[in-house]
Amino acid sequence: MVIVRLYRTGAKNNPSYRIVVMDSRKKRQGRVLEQLGTYDPQGDGSIQIREASLAKWVENGACLSDSVASLVRRQKRALAAAPSSG
Numbered sequence: 001m002v003i004v005r006l007y008r009t010g011a012k013n014n015p016s017y018r019i020v021v022m023d024s025r026k027k028r029q030g031r032v033l034e035q036l037g038t039y040d041p042q043g044d045g046s047i048q049i050r051e052a053s054l055a056k057w058v059e060n061g062a063c064l065s066d067s068v069a070s071l072v073r074r075q076k077r078a079l080a081a082a083p084s085s086g
Helices: 051-059 066-081
Strands: 002-011 014-023 034-039 047-049
Touching: 002 034, 002 051, 002 066, 034 051, 047 066
Parallel strands: none
Antiparallel strands: 002 014, 014 034, 034 047
């Protein structure tokens, strides 16, 4: 089964994460099929996800981990609340 999950990077006590697609049976730091974005919980908590690639993987049967699903919802809410320029 393929899953979209977080891949921890960064220094001790200063985590940052990559949002990646990988086989669910692999270790957290195992081989990645594709990197979809990043999440930095320190500072402003920035989330960057390539929506087109995420949609492609979900369409092909990939499951989202609970934490990634929460980040996707948070990003969609932030984009909807952002004032449109024009």
